[in-house]
Amino acid sequence: MNFPDGFVFGAAASSYQIEGVWNEDGKGESIWDRFAHTPGKIKNGDTGDVACDFYHRYAEDIALMKELGLHAYRFSINWPRVLPDGLGRVNEKGLDFYKRVVDELLAAGIKPCVNLYHWELPQALQDQGGWMNRDCAAWLADFAALMVESLGDRVTDWMTLNEPMMVAALGHVMGWHAPGYRKPLQFFKVVHHLMLGHGLAARSIKAGEPDAKVGIALDLRPIYPLTGSKKDRRAVVKADALMRRTFLDPIFHGEYPPQFTDQLWPARVKIEPGDMQTIAVPLDYVGINTYTRDRVRFNRWAIGMGFSGVGPEAPDGEFEQDGVQYTSMGWEVYPPVLYEVLMLLKNEYGNPACYVTENGAAFTDTVVDGRVHDEKRTAYLQAHLAGVRQAIDEGSNCRGYFVWTLLDNFEWAEGYSKRFGIVYVNHRTQERIVKDSGRWYQSLIAAQG
Numbered sequence: 001m002n003f004p005d006g007f008v009f010g011a012a013a014s015s016y017q018i019e020g021v022w023n024e025d026g027k028g029e030s031i032w033d034r035f036a037h038t039p040g041k042i043k044n045g046d047t048g049d050v051a052c053d054f055y056h057r058y059a060e061d062i063a064l065m066k067e068l069g070l071h072a073y074r075f076s077i078n079w080p081r082v083l084p085d086g087l088g089r090v091n092e093k094g095l096d097f098y099k100r101v102v103d104e105l106l107a108a109g110i111k112p113c114v115n116l117y118h119w120e121l122p123q124a125l126q127d128q129g130g131w132m133n134r135d136c137a138a139w140l141a142d143f144a145a146l147m148v149e150s151l152g153d154r155v156t157d158w159m160t161l162n163e164p165m166m167v168a169a170l171g172h173v174m175g176w177h178a179p180g181y182r183k184p185l186q187f188f189k190v191v192h193h194l195m196l197g198h199g200l201a202a203r204s205i206k207a208g209e210p211d212a213k214v215g216i217a218l219d220l221r222p223i224y225p226l227t228g229s230k231k232d233r234r235a236v237v238k239a240d241a242l243m244r245r246t247f248l249d250p251i252f253h254g255e256y257p258p259q260f261t262d263q264l265w266p267a268r269v270k271i272e273p274g275d276m277q278t279i280a281v282p283l284d285y286v287g288i289n290t291y292t293r294d295r296v297r298f299n300r301w302a303i304g305m306g307f308s309g310v311g312p313e314a315p316d317g318e319f320e321q322d323g324v325q326y327t328s329m330g331w332e333v334y335p336p337v338l339y340e341v342l343m344l345l346k347n348e349y350g351n352p353a354c355y356v357t358e359n360g361a362a363f364t365d366t367v368v369d370g371r372v373h374d375e376k377r378t379a380y381l382q383a384h385l386a387g388v389r390q391a392i393d394e395g396s397n398c399r400g401y402f403v404w405t406l407l408d409n410f411e412w413a414e415g416y417s418k419r420f421g422i423v424y425v426n427h428r429t430q431e432r433i434v435k436d437s438g439r440w441y442q443s444l445i446a447a448q449g
């Protein structure tokens, strides 16, 4: 499988999922520290307190990235590690850590791609309402300014947010992620404040470094109806509007879809003059995080939404049903997914430069004689990259692919029970073993000429 010259192959990760060291070296508490420390929130009582200990092991892990031939590494900044209270007082030790990581990556010839917000909101800001408070948008912009001032001489590629949809839906409607609320109407407020924060942060990055490349990572999935009924098909239109157009339309067309704006009054969200222009700040690229497709059905009880997602009627965990493979997250393996999302960006949004900023799969791995033969993951990566290749052949402006993820890590509410890495991590000893999928990825990159 050959990709165009300059196509970037990388891996993505986030700070809370790998770093550990949650309360040392001056770090403040994040909403994920608080959430994971709350009994009953995370499977098996797991926390990110130690995670993959990347904070101490970053040099070895970057050496591993080099061995695999990665061109780029996408990672996030743990906000309260550098700003323990969320704003104001700077923690130099935290900044130094990220400077060391960036220097190590550059020395290994790997491009650092910094994502500002992968959900690690300082608890001090949550205490003031977090994303339900409009001020949070400006706080993100201040945090962005600090990071650009500190790393902007060495980092050119930036992302403002990771998956704002998930922050709003899982964190504020379902309660499965920090801060753990079940407040459906807050969805609209949280989304608007995140998008405003995106626009302000993008401007603040450009103000600090005019040549910086700025993007956002959105989770985009094709949405299908559960059945052919009229109601389910109408639910698809609504779900597509709220889960996709709510994020892409304001960026590219300067407006939210009507399905979103219809809810602003009941949800008491104010769009102030100038907000939409702020959000529509021109971007250098869009990042897409895509794993599977969604199926939805009509649900009159889902307040403000009118639909609900459906999973297969089968236990959580890896299985096959009707000839279709499901990952250990219970997610359908649907290989055309990246092709479909990339073509949608091309056909509906003017074919912007874009990167697949996350794609990968969790499967049950076992170590046999020091090796991990994860054929299913390799097959998944191969099939999904083929979709990217096909989209490029048909004119998509996709410029790179970041596998999720390098190391088996803390998978949010699932704790350590789900393994997405191309490198196996023994969470007791911290030993790393490159899985067969990692070796496959290595040879794919090496074969690119």
Ligand code: FCB
Pocket (backbone or CB within 6 Å): 014, 017, 162, 163, 166, 219, 289, 358, 404, 411, 412, 420
């Ligand atoms: C995405 C998250 C990422 C990881 C993958 C599996 O939604 O951005 O942190 O957990 O899912």
